[in-house]
Amino acid sequence: MKRLALLTVVFVALVTIGLPSLLVHGTQDTGIAEEDLRPDGKEPQSISAGEVNLSVYHIDTKELVDMSLEEYLVGVVGAEMPASFAMEALKAQAVCARTYAVNSMRAYGGGGCTKHPGADVCTDSTHCQAWLSAEQLAEKWAAVDAAACLDKIRTAVSETAGIIITYNGEPVDAVFHSSCGGHTENSEDVWPEALPYLRGVPCTFCANGGRPQTAFEISIADFAAAIRPYCSAVPVASSGQLLPSAVERSAAGRIKSITVAGEKISGSVFRKALNLPSTNVAWQVSGEKLIITAKGYGHGVGLCQYGANGMAEKGETYQDILRYYYSGTEIAKADFR
Ligand SMILES: [Zn+2]
Ligand SMILES: [Zn+2]
Structure with a gap:
């Protein structure tokens, strides 16, 4: 019922503020549930996430490039997480990266990259998210099977197409770090703001390979x-x-x-x-x-990447992983309109 109420509120907002906008709904249902229908009883006219474009400022070439959101995400996941990680961990990273991008995209109410006017995001890992082109990824993976790595990352992105993390129906600030060293952190212990979904949780999963000490x-x-x-x-x-x-x-x-x-x-x-x-x-x-x-590597808030890999290796799904590191959140499908 909560999601039905949410959809109604979002629908009202949609007709009030106009297009484009985002609709989010849960992912656990298959088929068309009651809450997936518009008030007129028709199936939503969703645009596939692959057709959504964003403007990316490339810090190496100093150019603004338009690309599809899903293509952008392949470059982010390839840059931000080792391709050797388990598939469910890569999917969790893809969903974090998509949530970050959606939050930033001006077409959906985001502020864009605050450092590079006109861009939704930049490729500076210290500012927005790291991103590598297909050529750069091939170079990065030159010593291994680059084509297999790229395939694996593409699968992680395409099998989570359109999925984002929400809290109370809003996309979350999906921050992540390499390894927490045993326990993740409350957001207010690192940054000024206390966010309800960025709560510290115990993490024994990054003990293997996550730079424990x-x-x-x-x-x-x-x-x-x-x-x-x-x-x-x-x-x-x-x-x-x-x-x-x-x-x-x-x-x-x-x-x-x-x-x-x-x-x-x-x-x-x-x-x-x-x-x-x-x-x-x-x-x-x-x-x-x-x-x-x-202990650990990184700020310690949100998703622990090595922890995500540890959970994936134990058979947990990307939804389990994300709900563990982002407390009280839902893994939702966003319809881009
Ligand atoms: Zn930026
Ligand atoms: Zn950890």
Whole structure:
């Protein structure tokens, strides 16, 4: 009944604000259910997701390119996740990438790429999503069977055509990271906003291959030099005994804030300054050195990619994977109109 109500609301919005718009409905039904029918009793006139185009700013060629959404997604999934991952993990990644794109597309109410005017998305992985052309993917997979890899990614995209992740009927902010190291993170412990579907969940699935622990050493003098551009309290001629202190951690163990030379900086800034794989780090002092150990790789919010692969290898479906990492969400079919 909830979905019927949702469809009605969206239909009213559709006739009120005009086209184009998005309709979303659940994916678990087969055939045409009552809620898939328009109020006039007719089947919805949906346009296949393959016919939807978006404008992509390519950061290498500095050009705006129009391409189909589904073709764009092949380049994103190929760039963002190893092709060796299990099919259901690749499908989960395809749905995340599609949800991100739909959220950004101006034709469906998104703001587009905020860095490149006129583009829906750019190919800068630090801004929108990474994307590689077919030629670039062939180069990336040159040492393996590139054609088989491309086929596998195309299958992951086409078998989830039109599917997105929604919360209360709206596409979610489908953030993801490489590996969480044991527990994902609440959004507000990393970024300012608390989102109801970005809740930390235990993840034992990334223990295999997801960089569970990395250790490295840094001299205390090098530590001070690395942190100085981000922390004005660190004196230029700092003594060798400048150490981080007053660490505030999230429940999952990641650094939320840390104090260096009396100045508080965020965990994200600390990670950037030291080029750490994650903010889930611990250290010990050994003479003039810090020995740092880090768990996982990435910000830790949303889908854990290695965790998704671990779940897929245990036989979970892409829907199970997405519902696990995005709490309280629905996996929905979007009709692009
Ligand atoms: Zn961008
Ligand atoms: Zn994980």
